[in-house]
Amino acid sequence: MVEPGDETVGRWLRELGPVALLRALTGQAAPPPDATPQRLAGCALRASGTDPAADLAAAARLGGRFVCPGDLEWPGQLDDLGDARPVGLWVRGRPSLRTWALRSVAVVGARACSDYGAHVAATLGAELAERGWTVVSGAAHGVDGAAHRGALAAGGATVAVLASGVDRPYPRAHAGLIERIAGQGLVVAELPPGAHPTRGRFILRNRVIAALTRGTVVVEAAYRSGSLVTARRAQRLGRFAMGVPGPVTSGLSAGVHELLRGEAVLVTDAAEVAELVGGIGDLAPERRGPLVDRDLLDPVTARVLEALSAQGGRDGRAVAREAGTSTDEAVARLHELLALGFVARRGDHWTLVHPACREGHARRGGP
Known part of the structure; x- marks a missing residue:
């Protein structure tokens, strides 16, 4: 009935609870005090086109499920989003989302990345997976896909957070990759089965990636990249924002370098990422030149x-x-x-x- 990240509806949900709010928005009870007629009309129109039982059945056919706050599998760190917290998440895959999210790192970056960016992302994905970290990304072209593939190649854990339904792989060219992730890891979506991505939904999806993980690593990003939004949201949530530097002449690294000049920490490999987001003893090796x-x-x-x-x-x-x-x-x-x-x-x-x-x-x- 509502778009992801709607803080007004999130506040109503917190104040009234899901059952009472559903009744209020569908005309079965008094509406929320500050609800406008336009908002109520829009909710009623969208409610008429929903079929929750069919959504649950569609997810179940894919081996999926719906996880919401209060469930044992719900990752508590998503509650840090406050009223922008997801109403729930659709999940494909056997592992527990809550357990995997406890030790997870987001690796995100440019879709049109360079060979350097793809190599770094794949290497980070593989090395983090080998260290027992769950690699979280958005399954997009470029850095996201490379990070997922690196984790899969290492036989590790990876989670794809989609801006569409779990039954609508996007981008379509990554349908095979997303199926592999669903088989070996987890595919997560805030939108119900059948939903298609939009530009706004990609941006809102990023807040889930930021909140779900202990930190976000950006590998190549231009000034207007959505990956920077993810890293900055992570930093505001008290997570680590990290960036991998690139050539100063590359526009693909310009956004990362701007991030590094401010709130982010420079990292070059999985050991340095683990040192930041890990526990006591997760120290990167000392860096020094060759001994002569x-x-x-x-x-x-x-x-x-x-x-x-x-x-x-x-x-x-x-x-x-x-x-x-x-x-x-x-x-x-x-x-x-x-x-x-x-x-x-x-x-x-x-x-x-x-x-x-x-x-x-x-x-x-x-x-």
Whole structure:
């Protein structure tokens, strides 16, 4: 009878309850105090075209069900939407929506994504699934589809939230993908069977994705992308908003970069996502450049090595003066560096060894 996210009807539902509200909107009882004649006429017209029993039967034929607040399977985090909370959700698939939503992450982004965006989304989907996270997205072309496919390929959990009925796969080119998700995961819709998507319903669908998950990752999004709406709604709901950076010359990443300049956190892989949305101990590995031989030297030995000129050799006294230590200490350190293959000795002079020569020295096991 009403469109998703109607906060006025949501308030009436909260105040009156579903049975009393149905009676009030269909003329069987006094209407809500602030209901306009136009609103009542519209509800009555739409009510005349509804057949709840047929909707339930259509869902059941697909192995689906209707889940509403108060049911054991209802995800409590959707209540954070307040009066914009869904009246209920149509669900296809065997797993429990409530259980899967407890440890879930949304991966969303551009429909016309680049190869880079598709690769990142698929990799995120697979790696998050391997870590035991449910990947939630909207089954759209581009990033959404890639994230779902990544999770499916890893044998993981994934949920598609549609802007149509669960029996109306959209986009149609993803009918096979949505069937795979229904078989391995869950397909969820706020609209009843037979309903078709509209532009407004896509935007309202995004609030469900944001509320259902612990955080939203945006992989490629232009300035006007609906994915940014999802991330910002997630942030307002107290969830994490995350973005994967891209080339600064790419318009597909411009919206993500704008998001990162404000409320979002930069992430580059599933480990960093899990560190944000996970529990204590879900830490991403430390990021650092490759370890080189010089990194293993103690500070004094490193100074002695740096005191040697690349252009020519020096004697121990000159090295000590440059390194700021005694001659005996400098010579002792030079002998350590000689054993490690960093320097060579020519009489009283010490010279640097070229890295390629040092690698050969290491392979031979020293002098």
